[in-house]
Amino acid sequence: DITFATIDDPEIDSFAAGGGFTGGSGGVGVGFSYKYIGGDPGNPSRDFEDYDPNHPSQHGKASANIGKALANVNASTVTSTGGSVSILAGTTPKIINATIAGGGGSTVGISGAVSINFIRSLVEGTVTGGSSITANNSVKVGASATPIMITIAGNVSVGGTAGLGAAVAVNDMQSKITAKVDGSMVKATTGDIIVDAAIGKAAVRPWLETDMRVDAQIWSFAVSGAGASTAAIAASGSLNWIRNTVEASISNVGNIDGSADEISAGGKVSVTASDASTLNALAGGFAVAITPGSVGIGAALAYNYLGGSPENSSNEDNNSVKASISNITGQLKAGSIEVKSSYTGSINNLTIGGAGAATVAIGGAVSINNIRNTSDAGITGSTGISTTSGNVAIQATDTSTIRALAGGVGIAVAPGGGVAAAVGVSVGTNNITNTTKAHIDSSSVTSAAGLSLTADAKQKIQVLTVGGAVAAAAGDGLAISAGGSGSGNKIDNDVLAYISNSGGAKEIKANNGSITITAKDESTIEAASGAIAVSVAAGSTVAAAASIGISAATNKVTNTVQAYIDASKVTATSGDVYLQAIENATIKALAMGGAVGVSAGGLGAATLSIAGAGSGNTITNTVQASIKGTSTVSTVTSGSVKLAASDTSTIVADSGGVAVSVAAGGVGAAGASFGASASENKITNTVQA
Numbered sequence: 001d002i003t004f005a006t007i008d009d010p011e012i013d014s015f016a017a018g019g020g021f022t023g024g025s026g027g028v029g030v031g032f033s034y035k036y037i038g039g040d041p042g043n044p045s046r047d048f049e050d051y052d053p054n055h056p057s058q059h060g061k062a063s064a065n066i067g068k069a070l071a072n073v074n075a076s077t078v079t080s081t082g083g084s085v086s087i088l089a090g091t092t093p094k095i096i097n098a099t100i101a102g103g104g105g106s107t108v109g110i111s112g113a114v115s116i117n118f119i120r121s122l123v124e125g126t127v128t129g130g131s132s133i134t135a136n137n138s139v140k141v142g143a144s145a146t147p148i149m150i151t152i153a154g155n156v157s158v159g160g161t162a163g164l165g166a167a168v169a170v171n172d173m174q175s176k177i178t179a180k181v182d183g184s185m186v187k188a189t190t191g192d193i194i195v196d197a198a199i200g201k202a203a204v205r206p207w208l209e210t211d212m213r214v215d216a217q218i219w220s221f222a223v224s225g226a227g228a229s230t231a232a233i234a235a236s237g238s239l240n241w242i243r244n245t246v247e248a249s250i251s252n253v254g255n256i257d258g259s260a261d262e263i264s265a266g267g268k269v270s271v272t273a274s275d276a277s278t279l280n281a282l283a284g285g286f287a288v289a290i291t292p293g294s295v296g297i298g299a300a301l302a303y304n305y306l307g308g309s310p311e312n313s314s315n316e317d318n319n320s321v322k323a324s325i326s327n328i329t330g331q332l333k334a335g336s337i338e339v340k341s342s343y344t345g346s347i348n349n350l351t352i353g354g355a356g357a358a359t360v361a362i363g364g365a366v367s368i369n370n371i372r373n374t375s376d377a378g379i380t381g382s383t384g385i386s387t388t389s390g391n392v393a394i395q396a397t398d399t400s401t402i403r404a405l406a407g408g409v410g411i412a413v414a415p416g417g418g419v420a421a422a423v424g425v426s427v428g429t430n431n432i433t434n435t436t437k438a439h440i441d442s443s444s445v446t447s448a449a450g451l452s453l454t455a456d457a458k459q460k461i462q463v464l465t466v467g468g469a470v471a472a473a474a475g476d477g478l479a480i481s482a483g484g485s486g487s488g489n490k491i492d493n494d495v496l497a498y499i500s501n502s503g504g505a506k507e508i509k510a511n512n513g514s515i516t517i518t519a520k521d522e523s524t525i526e527a528a529s530g531a532i533a534v535s536v537a538a539g540s541t542v543a544a545a546a547s548i549g550i551s552a553a554t555n556k557v558t559n560t561v562q563a564y565i566d567a568s569k570v571t572a573t574s575g576d577v578y579l580q581a582i583e584n585a586t587i588k589a590l591a592m593g594g595a596v597g598v599s600a601g602g603l604g605a606a607t608l609s610i611a612g613a614g615s616g617n618t619i620t621n622t623v624q625a626s627i628k629g630t631s632t633v634s635t636v637t638s639g640s641v642k643l644a645a646s647d648t649s650t651i652v653a654d655s656g657g658v659a660v661s662v663a664a665g666g667v668g669a670a671g672a673s674f675g676a677s678a679s680e681n682k683i684t685n686t687v688q689a
Helices: none
Strands: 002-008 011-021 026-037 067-074 077-080 085-091 094-105 108-128 132-135 139-145 148-159 162-182 185-188 193-199 218-228 231-253 263-275 278-289 295-306 319-328 332-343 346-357 360-380 385-387 392-398 401-414 418-441 445-447 451-457 460-474 477-500 508-510 515-521 524-539 542-566 569-574 577-583 586-601 604-619 622-628 632-638 641-647 650-665 668-683 686-688
Touching (some): 002 067, 011 108, 026 148, 067 085, 094 162, 108 218, 139 162, 139 185, 148 231, 162 278, 263 319, 319 332, 392 418, 401 477, 418 524, 451 477, 451 508, 460 542, 477 515, 477 586, 515 542, 524 604, 542 577, 542 650, 577 622, 577 632, 622 641, 632 641
Parallel strands (some): 002 085, 077 132, 085 139, 094 148, 108 162, 132 185, 139 193, 148 218, 162 231, 193 263, 218 278, 231 295, 295 360, 332 385, 332 392, 360 418, 392 451, 401 460, 508 569, 524 586, 569 632, 604 668
Antiparallel strands (some): 011 026, 026 094, 094 108, 108 139, 108 148, 148 162, 162 218, 218 231, 231 278, 278 295, 295 346, 360 401, 418 460, 460 477, 477 524, 524 542, 542 586, 586 604, 604 650, 650 668
């Protein structure tokens, strides 16, 4: 065997701590860390410039500072008469960091912890420049990356009068992974030609494996705590972003060898691209203030992106996973051909804000999660693509997943009377906006068996938001509590499988099997929101309690699912031509609101409780299977032409609001409670074949 392999295995392990504790008036502690693998700390650009490491004019560009692993055969001839040839590049960058801060003083304690982390990776396994690669067995061209960040930012602040604490974690990861055969000849006499680009699990990789067995690219923990007798404020924020470009391709191969096929394999030609990026994030802020008249505020924010931009919510730049055979005007022939792209990105997020105080307690949590991805598998601008015995399979899949829990809890207790007020609020917004497409465009492809194009999307959002508040006042007091939770969730996909612009001298043909074109979507949103508010007031004279609990959820699925043939000649010699577009979207929504108020006074008592819950759920899809644009579609010896479009979308929604008021007084008492729930559900789809 002949192997060209490049491996980059950088690692940063760091610990930063700051502390300030004093018996005097104030203590301040700060922990800060700033880490790069690839990139320029003085110019933390979020984008790769176009960069050719082999061209002198490109040297010195900012993008030259990124981490690189490059394996390239350029303008060369490589022959293995008895084995295989492999051109492999891989990287496993790792950042492991803990940043801790503490502050304490007899009057004021202040602390903050900030962790900022960047990984930039460029990985290329390539055959270029008119090279000729020949192997008796297989030829493998691979580029892979397994970047990992594990970061902890935490702080604790304690003050005799006031405690202030903040923790922030920022993790930014970007990879550009390319495996390609470009303008060159590759021949595997008895084996396979494999071109694979991957983040996560790769089909081919250098011999180095990462020694860290974790299932996520980012693990982020940001936790803040504060305690004081009068005022305590704790806040945490977690910002995490992964954006990748993963591409595997065979391209720009002309009639280089006039006597033989330019790309040939006795086995299969496999062009595959995959991205398994996963982001796990925890953000928590907890505050406690213990003396009468005290205030506690705990807040947490999580902001997570796979694709897109956290700096510009309208930015439509997607994560990209692409497998392609393009611009082949010579001959590409193999036993079978597969072109596959796969995206399995996921976000798992827990955000909690909690506060306790003797007078006012506010706990809040906000969770924002977005996935934008394009999964693209196709053959474009090519002629002379054929198999000798097996199938041609083009497949694009996407299983993006968001799982999020946000909770806000406030507890206020005034044991000596007076006012106790508690607020607990949580908000979640989750969006998946993806394109999944499998296609043949402006090409001629002949399969000795069958031919299939499949675009399959199975996105899922699972979210739980909870708001809770408890207020209690004893000794002629007023107790007020408010709990609120809500989430907005949306899936907006284009799922496309098609043959286009392949007519005239071009033709898509299966000689001994069927041609199937399938576009399928199974989007799922499962959203639950709950809010509970409890107020209790008791006094020897008068007491009053008020509680409000409200929860809401809005869920929307808007997809376009199309399987079509446009302006093309498609022939199945001994099988069917079958186009099908399938939609099976599901929304399951639960919204519950509860409020309980209890008051008791020697002379009088009053209680008011209000609870509400609601959800709005909409599915609006376009599902089409069609033949259009002067296409010619035929079966020769047997079989038929079939078109089918189906939609089995479902909405299941439940909501409830329960309010309870109890008032007791020696002279007079009054109690009022209001509970309401509402749900609006719409399915307005267009289904055509």
